[in-house]
Amino acid sequence: MPAQPVKFAIIGFDHNHWRNHARILLDAGAELATYYTDKPELTAEFQHFYPDVPLAPSMQAILDDETIAVIGGSAMPAERAGISIAAMRHGKDVLVDKPAVTTLEQLEDIERVQRETGRLWRFYSNEHWDRRCTIKAGELVAQGAIGRVVQTTGFGPHTPRMPTRPKWFSDHKISGGIIGDIGAHQIEQFLFFTGSKTASIVTSATGNFGHPDYPEFEDYGEATLEGDGGLGWFRVDWHGPEAIRVPGDIRLFLLGTEGYMEMRKYIDVAGPAGAEHLYVVNKDGARLIDTRDVQLDFGARFLADVRNRTEASITQERSFLVIRLATEAQLRARRVGGRELAAAGAQAR
Numbered sequence: 001m002p003a004q005p006v007k008f009a010i011i012g013f014d015h016n017h018w019r020n021h022a023r024i025l026l027d028a029g030a031e032l033a034t035y036y037t038d039k040p041e042l043t044a045e046f047q048h049f050y051p052d053v054p055l056a057p058s059m060q061a062i063l064d065d066e067t068i069a070v071i072g073g074s075a076m077p078a079e080r081a082g083i084s085i086a087a088m089r090h091g092k093d094v095l096v097d098k099p100a101v102t103t104l105e106q107l108e109d110i111e112r113v114q115r116e117t118g119r120l121w122r123f124y125s126n127e128h129w130d131r132r133c134t135i136k137a138g139e140l141v142a143q144g145a146i147g148r149v150v151q152t153t154g155f156g157p158h159t160p161r162m163p164t165r166p167k168w169f170s171d172h173k174i175s176g177g178i179i180g181d182i183g184a185h186q187i188e189q190f191l192f193f194t195g196s197k198t199a200s201i202v203t204s205a206t207g208n209f210g211h212p213d214y215p216e217f218e219d220y221g222e223a224t225l226e227g228d229g230g231l232g233w234f235r236v237d238w239h240g241p242e243a244i245r246v247p248g249d250i251r252l253f254l255l256g257t258e259g260y261m262e263m264r265k266y267i268d269v270a271g272p273a274g275a276e277h278l279y280v281v282n283k284d285g286a287r288l289i290d291t292r293d294v295q296l297d298f299g300a301r302f303l304a305d306v307r308n309r310t311e312a313s314i315t316q317e318r319s320f321l322v323i324r325l326a327t328e329a330q331l332r333a334r335r336v337g338g339r340e341l342a343a344a345g346a347q348a349r
Contacts, residue, residue, distance in 0.1 A: 122316070
């Protein structure tokens with residue numbers, strides 16, 4: 001007999017990444033049973049995509065439903081830890097969006113409850129697992145195409161579209177800040193490609209250079225990392241031009257002992273057409289790798305983990321480490337701004 005579909009629910013969809021969770025699980029054969037938000041004004045968006053899925057009367061109704069195995073969603077970041085903890089305590093596995101927490105205390109509570117319950121709490125990075133060029137890069141690295149990866153450099157520009165954003169988006173105490181948010185993608189890939197099991201933040205900084213009307217907003221972030229498998233640095237920002245019509249000109253560079261790679265995740269602004277590009281330079285020369293046949297299978301591997309209690313999608317420890325490093329980098333970041341850097345530059349000259 002074929003296995004019964006895994007049932008899942010979406011709790012919270014303040015950020016549109018809930019769509020990633022719904023899509024990858026549905027594509028892998030799961031069943032979207034229901035959804036809930038405490039903000040009724042948001043239900044129209046959900047109903048637009050999934051008109052036949054019923055709205056639950058409460059979050060508690062979902063938690064009490066023993067047929068639902070997995071909780072996904074993307075509530076306001078400050079609310080996500082509470083949803084994760086409640087889900088695990090009710091016997092649910094959790095698919096996590098970034099930032100999963102806004103404080104280290106929240107993460108410690110999640111880690112404790114995960115250990116007590118044995119539930120899965122797994123981070124999904126769409127910049128990694130939704131990009132064929134990144135998955136192919138991982139395959140080639142495993143085959144030794146550029147030797148051992150010793151350093152990663154990431155660039156994560158995003159388009160701000162501030163008029164369309166909710167008010168909480170510009171408050172880093174609620175939103176988790178720029179490194180806690182989009183920096184988590186960069187940290188997950190640093191750990192993956194260097195094979196680091198432990199790592200620390202060497203330096204981090206955030207700033208607001210171009211949005212004076214949103215004084216608490218951070219439109220720039222950077223961090224330097226050191227792991228037991230290699231080094232890393234990344235820059236994330238909200239300065240991407242909307243004219244390119246993609247989430248951002250997001251790139252990742254891998255330096256290996258025998259070559260290097262570059263992933264252009266959504267666009268190659270002055271190169272070949274198409275959404276994804278992987279360049280490899282090694283002893284065989286420079287090549288643009290065709291990634292069109294690469295399978296996006298994170299959802300299937302996550303559902304296998306749910307059924308078999310395995311770690312085929314992402315390990316529990318890497319999920320925890322990504323969120324811990326992103327939160328530490330955010331909370332410890334040196335705040336810089338346009339005026340301070342301009343003054344420093346003038347002084348240097």
